[in-house]
Amino acid sequence: MTKKEAKMIDKDGVRADGRKPDELRPTKIEVGVLNNADGSAYIEQGKNKILAAVYGPHEVHPKHLALPHRSRLRCRYHMAPFSVDERKSPAPSRREVELSKVIREALEPSIFLEYYPRTSIDLFIEVLQAHGGTRCAGITVASLALADAGIPMRDLTAACAAGKVEGQLVLDLTDQEDKKGEADVPLAYMPNLDAVTLLQMDGQLTLEEFEKTISLSLEGCKQLYLLQKEALKVKYVAVKEDIEE
Template structure:
């Protein structure tokens, strides 16, 4: 695809969104029976599935920590997730995404509760459309909660960027490819940032403004995450009548 002439026209983006609008989100918790916790997450055109196993025994043994659990995060893109077939297996990019995503979630997990154990998180990207790492973190945080792992809070993530000299929330594929900046951010509902990356250029003021936009985006996502978790158990008899 070639570069569109304009990415924003009259304050409306190519996909019809306003600059501070998120793409539609669809969440389902507990989609895999064999995993301890799981979540399917749709973020615009992104479709990711996250599975959590553990705490469980660490293999290989030498990886285990005697005072806390090890968290392992594997981000993987399916070969069919992008237009041009992606060569399967870990590459430079997915290793990096795995590392930063793990570090985005580690601060909220009570790792010290489970010495000598491992918490494994697997994120598979089924369809990619810019912002897969944020979608993966959103999904993984829900899968962790679903697995009953003690956490300080959930983690929500979304990106801000700059296209046509305008700050926009949650970039789509074209804006990501042809925009001037892309900044994925993950944070807890009380505003503690656990992931912040940036590629491209922003001025200081743009950065500050972008951060605020991302914050409101993450808050909106956090609400949806909460609703999705509660929904898993509300579909049953008695609704919210809990004993």
């Protein structure tokens, strides 16, 4: 062990990767990247690289899983073996199974599932490169993939974490900040409906800090939401501009 660990935040409040405490990682989103899926999207948030694909609504297999009153959303969050430093076994781990569940529950309220009874919507989130906050980035892309598939939704869902690192409240934690920091609060949010669909906390915060953390991640979600909307429109705007030239 080194005697003195490098500080995560310097005395001017600048983080290890040069960000301010309330700044998101640089984010790039693309919609409709896969031809064979009904809907798809890709996000790069800092060093995170995540692909999402949607199939459906279609018939449920096996048939007994079909629900008579609504569509079934099935979600698989999966990390590629090469997504982390040490090879990860491709078999779904306990963590991935749990994340699949919380992501599904974060997205379900945004979809009009009751429009398509006896069907299923299959969602695949593949983490190609992980660097902290993949569940949130996963929700952000998955929501876009659903919109790209033409599935009717109440709102897009954006997700983003905030937490406490070296006594400071910061937005959008990286892997190191998450591991060495004191607390991490992932949150998913539908901005137009002003509804939170996922809220977790790992670590300890005072009530006051907790409230501040939440308002920090809500701001982050709103910024991501704008990026999501732009990503959905950009394809069509490009065609239109081409013609008008």
